[in-house]
Amino acid sequence: METDDCTLTDSEGDAFLELVAACSKQCASVREFQSLVCTFVNPLLPHRSSIAVLGSMSFDHLAIHHVIGVDCPDRFVNTIPRYSKLADRPTVAKWLATREPVVVDPVRDKRFLSALERREIAACGQGRWATYGQIDLPSRMASYFSFAGVHALVNDRRAKFVLQLMTPHLHAALVSIPTLGMSNPKLARLTRLELELLVMLSAGRSVAEIAAARARSPSTIRNQTEALCRKLRVSTRAEAVALLAREPR
Amino acid sequence: MQNNTSTSFRGDSAAAFLNLVLACARPCPDAQAFQKLVRTYVAPLLPHRYSIAVFGCFTFDHLIIRQMVGVDYPQAYFARMPMQIKFGDRPVIVKWLSNREPLVIDPIRDRSLLTVFEAQEVDEFGLGRMGVHGVIDLSRNMAYFSFAGMSEMVSDERAKFILQSIAPHLHSALASMPTMPTADPQEPRLTPQERELTGWLVMGRSNSEIAKLRGCSATTVRNHLSALFRKLQVKTRAEAVAIAPNHGIGLRQPGTYCG
Numbered sequence: 001m002e003t004d005d006c007t008l009t010d011s012e013g014d015a016f017l018e019l020v021a022a023c024s025k026q027c028a029s030v031r032e033f034q035s036l037v038c039t040f041v042n043p044l045l046p047h048r049s050s051i052a053v054l055g056s057m058s059f060d061h062l063a064i065h066h067v068i069g070v071d072c073p074d075r076f077v078n079t080i081p082r083y084s085k086l087a088d089r090p091t092v093a094k095w096l097a098t099r100e101p102v103v104v105d106p107v108r109d110k111r112f113l114s115a116l117e118r119r120e121i122a123a124c125g126q127g128r129w130a131t132y133g134q135i136d137l138p139s140r141m142a143s144y145f146s147f148a149g150v151h152a153l154v155n156d157r158r159a160k161f162v163l164q165l166m167t168p169h170l171h172a173a174l175v176s177i178p179t180l181g182m183s184n185p186k187l188a189r190l191t192r193l194e195l196e197l198l199v200m201l202s203a204g205r206s207v208a209e210i211a212a213a214r215a216r217s218p219s220t221i222r223n224q225t226e227a228l229c230r231k232l233r234v235s236t237r238a239e240a241v242a243l244l245a246r247e248p249r
Numbered sequence: 250m251q252n253n254t255s256t257s258f259r260g261d262s263a264a265a266f267l268n269l270v271l272a273c274a275r276p277c278p279d280a281q282a283f284q285k286l287v288r289t290y291v292a293p294l295l296p297h298r299y300s301i302a303v304f305g306c307f308t309f310d311h312l313i314i315r316q317m318v319g320v321d322y323p324q325a326y327f328a329r330m331p332m333q334i335k336f337g338d339r340p341v342i343v344k345w346l347s348n349r350e351p352l353v354i355d356p357i358r359d360r361s362l363l364t365v366f367e368a369q370e371v372d373e374f375g376l377g378r379m380g381v382h383g384v385i386d387l388s389r390n391m392a393y394f395s396f397a398g399m400s401e402m403v404s405d406e407r408a409k410f411i412l413q414s415i416a417p418h419l420h421s422a423l424a425s426m427p428t429m430p431t432a433d434p435q436e437p438r439l440t441p442q443e444r445e446l447t448g449w450l451v452m453g454r455s456n457s458e459i460a461k462l463r464g465c466s467a468t469t470v471r472n473h474l475s476a477l478f479r480k481l482q483v484k485t486r487a488e489a490v491a492i493a494p495n496h497g498i499g500l501r502q503p504g505t506y507c508g
């Protein structure tokens with residue numbers, strides 16, 4: 001049975017290709033990402049709940065910038081510490097060291113887990129956890145996915161294999177959420193087009209360059225920029241850019 | 250389930266795609282391994298002559314290339330490639346950055362889209378029909394893939410679909426290369442004072458507000474700012490704010506989403 005763990009049957013192949021197609025469309029909101037995970041991950045990796053994390057590591061600490069819980073009680077997601085010592089997160093440390101998926105069983109791996117992890121696992125109910133992530137190109141930040149209550153029929157090898165297939169796509173979908181972590185309500189109200197304009201301004205693109213990229217006239221872009229500033233209630237372009245720069249990510 | 254055959258994987262192409270996915274899931278030890286991966290697994294899906302993978306970051310008007318991995322590319326092309334590219338010279342990249350969707354460029358049909366520089370390049374190196382796509386990272390760095398000399402058998406729609414499906418995997422393989430540089434040694438190091446000043450810019454403070462906060466005159470602030478802009482090689486305040494994250498300034502407050 002060993003080789004079967006690391007192959008996809010025709011119907012599983014279809015399920016994976018559906019996930020790929022769903023993730024290649026940009027995610028408009030956190031809610032859309034959550035429903036994507038519910039709909040497309042479960043056929044491949046049956047599980048109870050999951051969390052997706054964007055974070056970074058500095059020396060021996062992990063900082064969490066965003067957490068998205070899927071079918072996870074709010075109460076639990078809110079208790080996840082935003083900063084923790086790497087020593088308190090042996091599961092994450094193992095992933096960082098091996099860059100391979102990690103599956104933990106709260107009973108079997110009791111000694112391996114830290115007190116913090118044991119508490120978290122207990123809060124999420126029974127069963128194994130399967131975790132994996134994707135580190136970005138300059139190794140500054142990473143996304144990390146943790147699936148709780150993995151179905152008993154999925155063995156460790158299989159769970160790791162499926163995570164390796166899915167993670168690059170989940171990462172791409174997560175990163176594409178434009179309003180991810182926008183704490184400023186003014187920004188959260190912007191349309192996709194307005195947000196793209198602001199992102200281009202933030203990248204220091206000139207009106208002429210934006211006009212060329214969008215196939216519009218410079219005056220259209222200038223009008224859109226003015227409307228954007230009015231909507232954000234700022235008087236200059238630099239202030240608008242500053243609003244976005246102050247946001248996490 | 251998608252019914253359109255050009256935007257789905259069926260039979261041989263599904264098997265070829267899964268092979269690529271599995272190959273990309275293994276860590277890539279070096280550039281040679283990445284080249285081999287592209288030759289072996291991308292070619293069956295997207296027949297092409299040669300390709301290039303670029304890793305870099307973009308500032309206000311430049312793309313700064315940190316690393317390039319060419320696969321069967323003419324050496325002369327590399328020799329000429331600058332490590333800093335002005336956006337004005339590369340409308341294809343600008344177009345990709347603005348909508349982040351795969352692009353297919355036909356050198357004859359899309360001549361008007363290319364700059365003189367690009368058109369010359371296409372002719373000289375016989376690049377032919379090109380497909381490009383990339384992935385922007387959490388740190389706003391990007392991996393950008395360009396496949397030249399794509400077979401005419403692959404329709405535009407099909408090529409875009411394939412690029413969209415394979416880019417996350419190629420990106421993940423590229424990110425697993427231990428030789429990827431972690432920081433740009435050419436980026437100037439800021440003093441604590443300069444970091445603080447940049448922080449105020451990111452907060453959207455005006456010169457007079459910064460002057461009050463620092464207990465000095467607005468003229469001093471203006472002088473400090475022009476020195477800072479020179480050091481950062483930027484011309485405007487907005488540009489300085491835009492590149493502040495490259496120096497680790499003006500980021501991150503933890504946020505939470507539940508559901």
